[in-house]
Amino acid sequence: MPHRWGMAVDLDRCTGCEACVTACHAENNIPTVGPEQAARGRAMHWIRVERYWEGDFPDVRLKFRPVMCQQCDAAPCEPVCPTYASHHTADGLNAQVYNRCIGTRYCANACPYNVRFFDFFNPQWPKPLHLQLNPDVSVREVGVMEKCTFCVQRISAVRTQAKAETREIKDGDIKPACAQACPAKALVFGDLNDPESEVSRLSRSPRGSKLLDDLGTLPKVTYLARPSDS
Amino acid sequence: MCSPRLPAVRRRRRRFRLAQPIPFPHKTHIAKGLPCTDYCHESVTKGPVAGLPSIKTCMICHDAIATDKPLIQQVANLQKSGRDLAWQRVYGYPNESHVRFNHAPHIRANVECSTCHGPIAEQTVAERNVNLTMGFCVNCHKQKNASNDCLTCHY
């Protein structure tokens, strides 16, 4: 049976520290765009920690919610792409193929989660910052869309490794950069087709729900609610 | 890092026969019973990159072997001056192809070096004889029943 990669985000564990955000930048060669571009709304964060205020002082509360590509099973980004740059893989990932992307940005409009980012310019890494770039991940050029890949390079590496050792991939072998970095262990990644995996167990939790569930996108990221939020 | 000047455009054209620091005779070394994946390109079995051997690798053998040849002496002198052989890559992908090729699984699947690199074993200076187009990869993947998903190579 093919794998079906998914994630569970425990909002009760998440403290909004944003370690995942920097980890993702470091892993995936995400450029910083600088203050002028950031002011124009071009900052790129494949994973972001949304925060919402509730109530007013003094009875005020705050909600954090890390949002990355939800890797939907019925992804609205996929059918709209005219060139198949955005497509579905056998193990359920929403792939973004940079070299096939011509930059219509239609996928980003169709994405209800707004997790797709566009390279408005060629990325800049003033020397020697470029030495940090991860050689396992593409450096995207101007005019293409990019987004969270569930760290497909890590999935691929573990798959290759497992194959070389003629074994199955074990639960916990693969950790995307965000899940690896998370100090509070709020992010759990794994195979949803394996009923025993940690992510499957968490996805079945009664606290679990999908983001914008009513849109019918069938996301593979499950959010586990903070009990006090109900 | 290298500078982004216009000659980069011309480079691809010249790539098929690049000026190497020395005319390395692949043929001679293979004939002497030195397989590609030992010593010189040994990382090919371990990871994604085949690697271009440093002068240190050359000198492991040539410290003793063929030390009378002028070319070898040239190499030895180069090493003494602290410099490495500036090999020019013959096969590779431009960044905008976004190809993440991994040698190791291909070696494990018993793909011959010559499948992708042509008769390099019979060449002296390495030449690019196989055009590694996407069609080339896809056809082979189809034949061998390997995954043909875009995400297999492009990420």
Added chain:
Amino acid sequence: MDRRDFIKLTAITGTSATLASCGNPEHQLIRFIPDDDLVPGVAEWKPSVCPLCSAGCGLSVRVMEADAEVVRNGERGLVKIAAAKKLEGQPDHPINQGGLCPRGQAAIQITYHPDRLTQPMTRSGARGSGEWKPITWDEAIAEIVSQLDQVAGEPAALAFLARPRRSRRLELATAFVRGFGAPAPITFELFGDEVLRRANAISFGRDQLPTYDLARSRYVIAFGADFLGTWNSPVAQNAGYGAMRQGHPQVRGTFVQVESRMSPTGANADEWVPVKPGTEGVLALGLAHVILKNNLRPDRGADRGAGAPGVNNVRGGGAPGLNDVRAGASIEGWSGGLTAYTPEQVEKISGIAAKRVERLARELAEHGPAVAIVGGPPLAQTNGLFTALAVNALNALLGTVGQPGGVSFMPQVSQPLAVSPKPFEGLATAKVLLIDDANPVFASPKAWKMRETLEKIPFIASFGSFIDDTSSLADLILPDHSFLESWTDGLPESGAAVAVANVAGPVMRPLHNTRATPDVLLDVAGKLKKPVTLPWKSFDEMLTSSMPEAAWATVQKQGWAEVTGPTPVARPALRAIAYAEPTFDGDAGQFPFHFLPYASQALYDGSLAHLPWLQELPDPLTSAMWSSWVEINPSTAQRLNIAQGDLVDVTSSQGTLRAPAIVSPGIAPDVIAMPVGQGHQTFTRYASNRGANPVSILAPVTEAETGALAWAATRVKIARAGDPDGSLIMFAGEMREHPHEHEVR
């Protein structure tokens, strides 16, 4: 030209083409023989230590082959190097347990920073002009040796300025200056925890920061401490917090935060209790009063004679006779049941309803194990020590000191930190100043006249890797290796149950013509006219000799080892103190608002403002990037006609700063908060002249007992100064999930 060429041509306008062409350096850069033998394309993981704060998280560094441009023998060329690619938390490290905070992740950019200093330099223009002349290391060392020789024999002529860290590095510096006959290094950190250390010494005999066993707590009440963000050992505390919430089946710990401005930590609380600044200790004692009065004391607290075996060894290292009864004894009226702190009294002082105090006390007592945490702003008041002692006493009463789910103290093998509350005092007499990566010009109030003091010192040498507000005043720059290029060490004070010594060797070769500062000090020590004799030839030799062989072997493998040794015990004089009303600088009529600077989640105390990843990290609460801002309560903003993004003048008795406003519901109407981090005059291309520095307008008020800077005790007034100027850059659009529902309500 075919299509591919065309793409290439268009791509050439930017870096991607540059990067693409890097593997094919046909443009004639010479290649040098590599020093490292790495398998290309295959990652190696090496241990290291995060240098950014005193938490001391263990790192696992991904190292891969990369082509670097270097200069060798005056020739520019390419060489394959082992390059650090990513920092991850080390899975087995007892403190961070595999996790890492956003700042730690970004630390790698220190090594590769484009504005990092690459070689020794001497000042060529006027002081502070930013004009430098490159020199060789020999010249640089000769210069510093001659400067030191000139002041040899003058006891207070040499000063060494560093950040307070328990580390062998600082010990080496101490040994150096002591050997020279100078006073110990002056260590200063804006968000230092001297008050809490002193309080812990008084209450528990431990002059260090506490460790919280949050994973096993069922009720956590925190007073101002941003323990999930920037305070103490945030990664360890996050790990514990996650486990407290969802680590146990069916049991979910409750978390209450008491503070006057919602911190990223407070944002996670089940109950958020806004309190008048400086009255947190009163609330703590109010809770204690209710517990005492109603005899709600948990059973486990009945016997407080000995630590429970097998759990966090609070009194570790044998400190017989020290028990936490002492904690209560430090509070006036404790034995009498704290009658001065009835809920009604607490309501009057702190503004928290008596009923709420009563309820919180009952919850605390009933939902054990419970723990109270204090840190940050409450301790940066004139009565900070009282507040810390009060919370310590509450913890003692709750019976969870040294118990599972409570507060404990990590065993220590090093002497406590000697922190200088007023660093400028030690500098007044200095003729030669050595600065090791400290930036007091930025991180101290203008009123301390740090810049003026430094300008008067005849010779300043800086070891830092960057030109910042302080090192721009230096005469000589002796750039250090980055932490990834050299031996690093740290002796964390908290975050684990065992004594941890972090020591890691270099994971990569130096990129630039830099030298490790400890080795430079050792070199200089030997070259002085009257040499300072130190027992080590190099820093790694010092590190080797600092631990047993077995531990050394472990250290080399994993970057840390458990060490043992007698834990130093502090026994400061015990004197019961009572609540004293906090005093603030500035008349309440003229300056109606409390000014609360806080450590930024991204930029910490400003020492990380030069890292682009962190500049572009949206602040967790406001989502601001690359900005400074002033947080204002909506009702206050409305009253003063201030809208989001409007420029606001914040004026204290010390001066005025201007920054854009963020209208935030998570702040009390009489409090104005501002993140520390921006406002550097000089600090690389990313942070220079960006935003405003709230520290600059702080009044030089100090905590009454310890003399530490009371950075939360300044009052300010604010006024709208203009329309938005675009300097406030936000990542988020809206702050509420249902903006209009809110409006309707």
Added chain:
Amino acid sequence: MSKDSARRISAMNEDLLRPLVETSWRFWLLVAVLGSIVATGLGTWAYQMYRGFGMTGINMPIYWAFYITTFVFWIGISHAGTLISAILRLVNAGWRRPVTRCAEVITAFALMIGAMFPIIHLGRPWLFFWLMPYPNQRMIWPNFRSPLVWDFFAISTYLTGSLLFLLLPMIPDLALVRDKTTGWRHRVYGVLALGWQGTPKQWHRLESAMQIMAIAIIPVAVSVHTIVSFDFSMAPVPMWHSAIFGPYFVAGAIFSGIAALIIAMAALRKFLHLEEYLHPVHFQNLGKLMLMMSLLWTYFIFNERLTVWYGNASAEREVFLVTQRGSFAPLFWTMVACNFAIPFVILSIKKLRTITGCVIASFTVVIGMWLERFLIVVPSLGHKYLPYTWGHYRPRPVEIIIVASTFAAMVLLYVLFSKLVPIISIWELKVGEHFVADATPQEAAEHPLLKAHP
């Protein structure tokens, strides 16, 4: 043939062919001015490609803005023509005769300009051909599920049809130009006239072809704008995902098309001195048609917004409120004024329904319809489901210059066209005025075409 009608015919020939042979310095000046604006636009586009798409004001999450707005706008304008002239031909409205060609030309040029925008807005415009199904070595086809690929087919079909529809009735006039001119013009128009001799067989074939085209082009035109609306309604974006978008877009397209037509006719009338051929009644009739479309448009937008208001889905409500009374409210109410209030007042009062009145109303409608497209595209994208990601949009100079230059391009193409081809269909006009004899050889006078159009 009376003397009178002979004079009339010769005057007609002279009036309508004059622009083709006489060129004043004013014309060259106009072409120079317009040409330089267009050149600036092209240069700006090149600059945008060179520097990166970030030169625009587009951002996360407003990934479509000025360019797509203008794309939809021009595709809408393109309905001026073919659709209107086809309907008028089919219902045999006699007053259409001087109008049809003006209208059809608008279609062709508006389509060409409109079709540029999906390419201009691409992140990597040099790869635009990946939108087309072309045989390639890698056997990779475009994604036929994508509305953008449907767009490609719809627009290319419509453009082909419109060009045919424009060119077919041009043949007799090109032959006329051929016959009335000498030298290079004679030779060029001789080629363009495709050997038209005006034989009954040719008239018959022209008639059949035009009938077929007139009928065929209507569903194509309707489908084109429906498919353009699918670009939006296929995406789960609040206020986009709407079943009404198809007819709503078509109605809006015809509405703006009529406005463009009125403006074009008035301009031609004034600058080419065609007062004798374009009468106030033509404007009044088109004005009435526009009034009807204005009311229809108003009905649609009322419909759209009312159902959203009652539906009260949270995401849609946010978009609704931000357009209705939030930051987009000034634009929204300007649009309502431009598309409803002003044209309604001008066009429903007979006294105001003069040529000037109609032109004023048309200008407001053109502005209003551009705003309508803008208000469809931008507020929705800026206010999707997760408020954390809401954003603002402000156009940047490159976008403004490129969009503005397309208006100049439209005028330029129109001016050049009117220089090369009689902008009013001479033979149809003659047919309408019973000057059959001159228009056609005698033996063709009995042809059903002429009977059908007395």
